[in-house]
Amino acid sequence: MAAVTQDPEKTLLWEKQNRTRAAIAAIIGAAGLLVYYIAFERLRGDYPTISGLDSLERVGEGRVADLPSLRIEEFQYLQDHQVTILAIGIGAFIGFCGMAWAAGFLSVATRARAPEFRRFLIYLPIIGGVSLAIGSLVYRTSIVVLTNDFMDGPRTVAEATQLQTGTQQFAQILSGLGGVVLAIGLIFVSLNAMRVGLLTKLFGYIGIVAGAMLVIFPLPVVQVFWLAGVGVMLLGKFPGGDPPAWRTGKAEPWPGAVATAQARAERGGRTPATQPAAPEASSKTPTAGRSKRKKRH
Template sequence: MSTQRQRTARPIPDPKDPAETVAIERPWLRRAGLLSLLAGILPIVSLLLQLNASSGIRNDVANVKTVGQALSAYADGTQGQGLRGEQAEIAAHYGDHALTITLATGLGGLALLFAAPVLYGLLRSSWRRRPSFPRAFMWAPVVGAVLFAVGTTAAMAYGTSKMADFAALPAVQQTNAAASDALTATGDLSILSIASVFGQMFVAVGLGAAALSAMNTGLLTRAMGVIGVLLAILIVVPLIPRQEFLRAFWFLALGAVLLGRWPGGRPAAWEAGEARPWPSRAQMLEEAERAKAAAAGGASADDDAAPAPKPKAGGDRRRRRK
C-alpha cells in the first residue's frame, strides 16, 4: 500500500517591524533618488551622442557612386580590388565616430548599473512590507545590469575598433567586402551577444517585478507601477523605437518620488513602514456609495430638525384692519 506524502505549505513570514523599516530606508532614499536621476539622465545623453554620430551619414551616403561610376573607376584602376558603395560609406562614417559611439554605448550601460541598486532597493523595501517572494529574486536586476552593460559595451568597443581600422584604410581598399567584415565584426564575439541577451531578460524581469511589487505595497502609485511593467515588457518585445528614452523619464520620475520632490510627496507606505495597498476600483466605488449615503442621511436629519417657520406679524395686522 503506497502512501503519498502531503506537502506542507511554507508559511509566509511576518512583515518587518515598521519603525525598523523606516529607520533602515531613511538614509537609503536619498542615495537611491540620486542614482535614479543619473539612471534617467545618462540614457538621454547617450541618445544625443548617438544622434550626433549619425547626423552626417546622409551627406556621406549622398556622395556614393552609382554602379556605372564604380565600374568606370574600377576599370581606370583607381577603385582598387572591389566596388565601393553605400556600405563602405556607412562603415567609414561610423569609423570616424568610433569614440563617440563607444562612449554613447558605455553611458547606456552605466545608466543600467546605476538603476540596478535602485530596483534592488525597491524589491527589498517591498519584501520588508510583504515578504511573499524569494529573496534571491531581488538580484535579478543586478545580474542583468552587469551582463547587459558589460556585454553591449565590450561588443560595441570591438565593433567600432574594426570600423575605425576600416576608416583608416586607403580609399582604394575601402570596398564593400571590407566594409561588410567591419560592420559584422561583433558577430565574432558570440559570448558577448549571449551575455547581452540574458542580461536584457534579467533587467526586464527585475524592472517589472520592482514596479509591480512596489505598486502592490503602496510604495509607487498605480500609474508609475503600470508604466514600469509596460516598460519591462518593451525591453523583451521592442514595439516602440527609442524606448530607452521612455525608460529614462520613468527613472527621473522615480528619483523625484524617492527624494520627496514629486507633487504630493512620497506615498504613505514609505513613512508608515508597512504596506498601504491602493484601493481597488470596487473598493473606491463602495467608499463613494457609502459617502453618498452618509451625506443623504445627514441632509434628511437636518430637514427633520429644522424649526417650523414663524408667521409674519404683518398678516395679523391686515386681518384686524379688515
C-alpha cells in the same frame, strides 16, 4: 544589499540609510539613458544606406572579396562619429547601472513588506541591468576599434565581412540576455511595489511597460520617465508626499475602485446610496380618514 527583515522599524532604518543613494543613482541613470537616446537618434539620422542592386552588379566583376567594399562610406561615417558612438555606450552604461541600483533598492523594500516576493527576484534587475550596461559599452567600444582597423586596412569586401570579433559577439549576447533579465525583473518589481503601496499605480504601470519595452520595442524614453520619477519620489519630492508604505514600513495597498469612489463621495459630502430610501409616511393615514368619516356619522 542588506538582509531583508520583516521588522518595520529596521526596514525604515535601512531605507533611510540607502534611499538617498538610490535616488541619486536613479536620477543619474535617467540622465545617462537620455544621453543614450539622443546620441542614438543623432547617429541614426544620417546613417548611409547601401543599395542591394550595387552588390548584384559586382557579381560578374571577378573575385568579389578583393574588390573595394561598398561599406566604405558607412565605415567613414562611423569613424567621423566616434564621439557619438562612445556617448551611446557610456550613456547606456550609466543609465542601466542606475536602473539596476534603483530597481534593486525597490526590490529589497518590496520584499520587506511582502514575504511572498521571492528573494531571487531582488537580483534580477541588478544582474540584468549590470549585464546590459557592460554589454552595451563593450559593443559600442568594439565598433570604434573595428571601424578604425577597417579604415586603416585595404578596405576590401573580405575585410568588411571579417570584422566581427569574439568580443563583439560576446557583448551582443551579454546585452541580449541582460535586457531580458532586466525586463523580467523590472516587471515583477514594479507590479509588486505597486501592490504593497511603494509605487503609485501610475508609476507601477509605467514600470511594467518600461520592462516590456526593453524586449518588445526598445524605447529609452519610457525608461527615462520611469527612472526619473522614481528618483524624485525617493528624494521625497514627489507631489503629494511619500506613499504611506514608505512611512509605516509595512504594506499599504492602494484602495480598489469601489473604495476610491466611496471616499470621493464622502469628501464631496455625499454618501453613496446602497438602497432606495423608504418613502416618508403621509400625515394622512387611512386610519385618520376612517376616523373623520365616523365623526360625520
